[in-house]
Amino acid sequence: MDSTNDISDDIISFFVDEVSYIHEIDHNPKPEDVGRIKVYASIQFSETLDPIIDISLPAKEFLDKSARYSWEQLNCLEDHERLNSYQVSITKMSLTRLVSNVMFYSVNYSLDCAMLFYMTFKFSDPALRVEEYIKSRRTQRVATFEELMPVLFDETV
Numbered sequence: 644m645d646s647t648n649d650i651s652d653d654i655i656s657f658f659v660d661e662v663s664y665i666h667e668i669d670h671n672p673k674p675e676d677v678g679r680i681k682v683y684a685s686i687q688f689s690e691t692l693d694p695i696i697d698i699s700l701p702a703k704e705f706l707d708k709s710a711r712y713s714w715e716q717l718n719c720l721e722d723h724e725r726l727n728s729y730q731v732s733i734t735k736m737s738l739t740r741l742v743s744n745v746m747f748y749s750v751n752y753s754l755d756c757a758m759l760f761y762m763t764f765k766f767s768d769p770a771l772r773v774e775e776y777i778k779s780r781r782t783q784r785v786a787t788f789e790e791l792m793p794v795l796f797d798e799t800v
Contacts, residue, residue: 661765662734664741668749672757678702680742684717684734684762686725692763695723702754705742712739725766734762 669676676699684696698716705712714735721728738760745752752758 669757676757
């Protein structure tokens with residue numbers, strides 16, 4: 644395994660606790676996997692891991708479009724009951740960045756290898772997430788009020 648990236652984005656943290664991306668470069672792939680990018684996505688809820696998609700595409704196809712690659716194969720993730728289009732869009736952007744980084748900056752990668760990417764959407768109990776979100780918002784409001792209080796009561800202003 645060459646690299647592990649855990650990406651927690653505040654924008655999607657209310658919906659997904661964490662999206663993890665792990666990749667590996669297979670230097671001795673099966674002949675049918677040479678020069679291919681394989682993507683596996685799964686959802687983890689509590690202790691259960693639910694595989695939801697696996698796709699494969701020629702690395703050359705990605706290279707030809709690079710940053711503009713649309714990952715249309717991942718659109719079906721929007722149909723999953725736990726994911727929405729915004730989360731899928733963020734995932735596509737992150738995947739494009741990660742694949743590009745491996746292809747262009749990894750000394751271990753060449754077109755005669757195979758790249759494997761594993762994405763896991765991790766969820767906890769929804770009731771706990773809502774409670775934690777409300778608690779964090781309350782803490783932010785208290786902190787903001789405490790910062791403003793000296794200004795509100797400063798008679799010289």
